[in-house]
Amino acid sequence: MKYLAIAAGVFCATAANAETPELTVYTYDSFVSEWGPGPVIEKAFEETCGCDVKLVGAGDGAALLARLRLEGARSDADIVLGLDTNLTQAAQDTGLFAPSGVTADYDLPLAWSDGTFVPYDWGYFAFVHNADTDVPGDFKALAASDTKIVxxxxxxxxxxxxxxxxxxxAYGDEAPEIWADLADNIVTVTKGWSESYGLFLDGEADMVLSYTTSPAYHLIAEGDDGKAAAEFDEGHYLQIEVAARLANSDQPELAEAFLQFVVSDAFQSVIPTTNWMYPAVTPAGGLPDGFETLVQPDKALLVPAAEAAGLRDEALAEWLSALSQ
Incomplete structure (x- = not known):
């Protein structure tokens, strides 16, 4: 009888698990890390959805699209979170993504009208450095200096x-010359952001490619005001990160509910102090103290999404040529 009772219990538990829908979210590694927003967001959504959220780290942001292209309609992903506007047109062209009905009162540097991709945060790229060091103020000065970057x-x-x-x-046809001059400043090129930022923190380089918001982490989480973002005279390139659902998802309603959750206060309030970016929708409590100290670029640069794919190929060829010399 004891055996039968145990067997019955196992059966019931298995049946219960089978009835719990699973939502698979592909995202980048830092998002799912213990210090990233993933664990908090996973728990918060599971409390409302009656589902099991499975976060899958797939390298860095650009690696997500490569994985999806490889898997195609066979992908287990229901949601992809971590592409940006430089990749949305290429992602749309795969035919793998479904439109979304999500709308929100976005607080972005530009108007948002895309019906497929849902923005969840944004920021400006910048080179982060130790605040007590003098650093160049533009790409030409950087190339002419002995500053080492990752x-x-x-x-x-x-x-x-x-x-x-x-x-x-910033430089158009001059870009190949800029890269040629920058080549000897580059200590190494890493696969993803986490590796390069770690090298910078270990003292392997003077500056690291990151975001104007990165110093907020050190200030708020560590009480350390010793990091800063260099303000460049050319302006700073804008990144808007997005989420979208897969057309072949076997949980389309759940996936759509997750996208609606993305623009909710429960999600957006987590972003500033876990992903260390600006939220796409300003949380009810506003931004945390410390964000007011960050560099605010005078000029924002952004290639329209429809043009980014074509310009990417040209810029990548220039970069590879310069670094191979």
Whole structure:
């Protein structure tokens, strides 16, 4: 009888698990880390959905699209979270994404009208450095200096791709010359942001490609005001990160509910002090103390999403040529 009771209990537990819908979210590694927003957001959504959220780290942002292209309609993903406007047109062209009915009162630097991709945060790319050091104020001065930098690979990382388009937006046909002059400043090129930021913190470089918001982490989480973002005269390239649902998802209603959750206060209030970016919708409590100290670029640079894919190929070829010399 004891055996039968145990067996019955196992059966009931298995049946209950089978009835719990699972939502699979592909995202980047830092999002799912213990210090990232993933664990908090996973728990908060599960409390409302009666579902099991499975967060899958898939490298850095640009690697997400490569994985989806490889998996195609066979992908287990219901949601992809971590593409940006430099990749949305290429993502749309795959035919793998479904439109969304999500609307929100966005607080973004530009008007948002995309019906497929839902913005969840934004920020400006910048080179982060120790606040007590003098650093160049533009790309030409950086190239002429002995400053050592760590950057990310544009083929796998959205910040890496953002840097390519930052230089291309600022210098146009001069971009190959800028990269040629910058080549000897680059200590290494990492696959993703986490690796390069770790190298900077370990003292392997003077500056690291990151965000104007990165010093807020050190200030708020560590009580350390010793990091700063260099303000560049050319302006700073804008990144808007987005989430979207897969057309082949076997949980379309749940996926749509998650996208609506993305623009809710429960999600957005987590972003500033876990993902260390500006939220796409300002939380009810506003931004945390410390964000008012951050660099505010005078000029925002951004390639329209429809043009980014074509410009990416040109900029990538220039970058590869310069770094291979």
């Amino acid at each position: 950057i990310q690979d544009p083929r796998s990382s959205t910040p890496g791709l953002g840097l390519l388009l930052w230089v291309k937006s």
